[in-house]
Amino acid sequence: MxxxxxxxxxxxxxxxxxxxxxxxxxxxxxxxxxxxxxxxxxxxxxxxxxxxxxxxxxxxxxxxxxxxxxxxxxxxxxxxxxxxxxxxxxxxxxxxxxxxxxxxNGNAITVSAKLWQQLNPEGKKFNSQSAAEALKAYLTTVEGPINIASVHTYSTHHFLLREWLTHFNIDPDNKIKQHVVPPPHMINVMQRGSIDIFCAGEPWNSLAQAQQVGHTLLSGHQIWENAxxxxxxxxxxxxxxxxxxxxxxxxxxxxxxxxxxxxxxxxxxxxxxxxxxxxxxxxxxxxxxxxxxxxxxxxxxxxxxxxxxxxxxxxxxxxxxxxxxxxxxxxxxxxxxxxxxxxxxxxxxxxxxxxxxxxxxxxxxxxxxxxxxxxxxxxxxxxxxxxxxxxxx
The missing domain is CATH 3.40.190.10 (Periplasmic binding protein-like II)
Known part of the structure; x- marks a missing residue:
């Protein structure tokens, strides 16, 4: 203070x-x-x-x-x-x-419950690098693109997501399909299976986890602290x-x-x-x-x-x-x-x-x-x- x-x-x-x-x-x-x-x-x-x-x-x-x-x-x-x-x-x-x-701060990346089991079957605690490595390994095992949503094309969420992927040598435009979804609708869209990952502000990440629809992969401060x-x-x-x-x-x-x-x-x-x-x-x-x-x-x-x-x-x-x-x-x-x-x-x-x-x-x-x-x-x-x-x- x-x-x-x-x-x-x-x-x-x-x-x-x-x-x-x-x-x-x-x-x-x-x-x-x-x-x-x-x-x-x-x-x-x-x-x-x-x-x-x-x-x-x-x-x-x-x-x-x-x-x-x-x-x-x-x-x-x-x-x-x-x-x-x-x-x-x-x-x-x-x-x-x-x-x-x-x-x-205030943002996070959430993955679907199904994808979380694929990325982290042993329940490890991720940092920005280990989470990226797990995602990169998963991408080599799937043919089609995975669906990622952020709240707006020009939002911090989208830019943090792209910076994180690019920094760890994951092409954000290859095998990944980008979508825009309003924050309050992220949980429902993920529950329907339309998206695999979303980056949004709180409380929607924590609520997705509390409702067992998804699991928080990273907090935004792990990508850029105090962004x-x-x-x-x-x-x-x-x-x-x-x-x-x-x-x-x-x-x-x-x-x-x-x-x-x-x-x-x-x-x-x-x-x-x-x-x-x-x-x-x-x-x-x-x-x-x-x-x-x-x-x-x-x-x-x-x-x-x-x-x-x-x-x-x-x-x-x-x-x-x-x-x-x-x-x-x-x-x-x-x-x-x-x-x-x-x-x-x-x-x-x-x-x-x-x-x-x-x-x-x-x-x-x-x-x-x-x-x-x-x-x-x-x-x-x-x-x-x-x-x-x-x-x-």
Whole structure:
């Protein structure tokens, strides 16, 4: 925990501009990592910031993206890759932006119960390498492709899955068929036998195991420890029309993340999802710590440009493969020129955080995926204690 600030004493100054739009609708997919939005609603942080927020449960990330674009939703937690792909004119009609991240970790890879018996008949404990070796050996014994699902083409889940496979010399495009399935439907689709493996956010991996439909193969932190995932997404048009509303929204979510940066509060926050019907699944049978969710401010909420670069690298690589396969005439140089600073609004985050007296990193980038232990990053008030972020544990 990087701050001892009493969040109940954190307020925007009276001189702060009023919200241009006070009544907001925020979309969500039922996942544990959307908990900052639920906490901000249930604990009154939105109201404290002068906002009247309605939460709207949506069916898929594609639906979230489209409804935000067309103004049916004002904002939503969404995979960072969706926001960045919109700036690259991929899968979106208008560019989106983000002014904050919404946490680290929270994903896992789950295999069907049948495949688990094939991969691990002796019940060994896997790490990223041994799990890959077991999968590679299995692939040599089957003729047809195995079916793998992630939640969106431009999601962290898809990119982590591809990085893991590629790192251990498994071609993600050979003997593997990729699918997109919304997180809440993963268990049913696996139970029907349509997919063999899925990569999704919690609680759907733990619930698949509790229901004996599948077995968790790896937690996402074993592929990339403390990896980024969701961000708060809005359209650029909405941001420009409602700058004070956007800043007040960020302020409320920062307070929620500060509240969640405490183990007891975090578990209590997850339990709110059941109590108030945000997730239609019984969470009492699973380990709510499995995903190792982290909401620490500023570590897990700052819109790091270095993380944006990681996402755009994967997006570009995917589209290069698709273009080569289809002999497309898409100008690949355009895809590599996503305006990161115009999409990840570091100045907006800094402006709000400074008003709330939050310690901030002195730079907008950091070295990603290179730290095996806790490390220190210079901050505007004092050093920021950062968590390990090594890959392939």
């Amino acid at each position: 990087n701050t001892s600030t009493n969040i109940h004493n954190m307020h925007l100054p009276d001189s702060f501009p009023p919200a241009e739009k006070r009544s907001l609708t925020i979309g969500f997919i039922p996942l544990l990592d959307c908990v900052p939005v639920f906490v901000a609603k249930e604990l009154g942080f939105f109201e404290e910031m002068g906002l009247d927020v309605t939460l709207s449960r949506e069916s898929s990330w594609a639906s979230i993206r489209d409804k935000v674009q067309f103004g049916l939703l004002d904002a939503a937690p969404m995979p960072a890759g969706i926001v960045l792909a919109s700036a690259m004119k991929l899968g979106a009609t208008q560019p989106m932006v983000t002014a904050m991240g919404l946490g680290l 980024p995932d969701k961000v708060l997404g809005v359209t650029r048009r909405w941001h420009e029309a409602n700058p004070a509303s956007h800043q007040r929204l960020v302020a409320a979510l920062l307070k929620a993340c500060l509240w969640l940066d405490n183990h007891e509060n975090k578990i209590a926050g997850f339990r709110l999802l059941n109590k108030h019907g945000y997730i239609d699944a019984d969470l009492s049978s699973i380990d709510l710590d499995f995903g190792r969710h982290c909401f620490t401010v500023s570590e897990a909420t700052f819109p790091w440009l270095s993380q944006a670069q990681w996402f755009t690298g994967h997006i570009s690589a995917l589209n290069e493969k698709a273009s080569a396969k289809e002999h497309s005439s898409v100008n690949q140089s355009t895809l590599h020129q996503a305006p990161l600073t115009a999409t990840y609004l570091t100045d907006t985050y800094r402006s709000v955080a400074e008003q709330l007296n939050i310690n901030l990193p002195t730079k907008n980038t950091k070295e990603e995926g290179a730290h095996a232990e806790h490390w220190q990053l210079p901050g505007t008030k004092h050093n920021i204690s950062m968590r390990p972020d090594m890959k392939f544990k």
